[in-house]
Amino acid sequence: RPYWFHIEYLKSPKTVHLEAWLVEAIFGRGAEYIPHVECVSQTLLHVNQWDPEGEAEIFIFGRPDYQKDVSKMIMNLADYHRQLRAQRTELDQLEEFIQRAGLGPQQNLHPVA
Template structure:
């Protein structure tokens, strides 16, 4: 037979097979308000095992305080942490009733609290995923400006022909003048030989006297 877990109490009680509960230890140290005849008719309350520490604290450390306030003795039988636990309440009948009601109310409260905690976990996970996918426009701009140089060159080389022509025609005036002065020698000679008749006559009349006599 599996031995139940032992919780602290003002008086350690033991139930023998086919017999009443007996008090372990020195009977002279029992509380003044507790009488041995109360051991004959305990009131039993059965709850989930995990509620024992939720109601009475870690390891049942609050049980002695509850016993002092309620003037009852609590004997807890818990064999399996994942199963059920049994609370036996010893004392006057109306005290037994009050303590039993208090324990059941606390059990309902902790069940609801646990259910709310379990419901919040999936909701928080979904909210985290949405926040990650819905980044702000500012973050998107920063990501765009922080692209690598290789990516920037690829974007520049993949421009459409129309975009390239627009960029070429929109050069600054200074760039246009520099381009004009850097024509090839052939283009310069052709431009020189294609002067207007008026410019040719002016050039002929403005020759030096020596050139005119030789002519």
């Protein structure tokens, strides 16, 4: 365990629940960014993800004020990734509408010489 982590921090982790797809969006494929987050925030993270389409549970171990900061960071990143997904969905729907309506790029019938 890291030198800054004390055993008593294991007694009361802060828990964050969010959609499972957000774990990869926030922490990278295979949770590759968790060690960096732990090092910078001086917390330890444990992710329980039962179903990729369901919910994930993240336990944050560390000093209470650090737990709070990391929890806020995770929730802010989750909101950001939800907004990105919603924007992509809207753009996909618009693109599909344009294709169905036959409103693709218009050719100029009178080219300028």
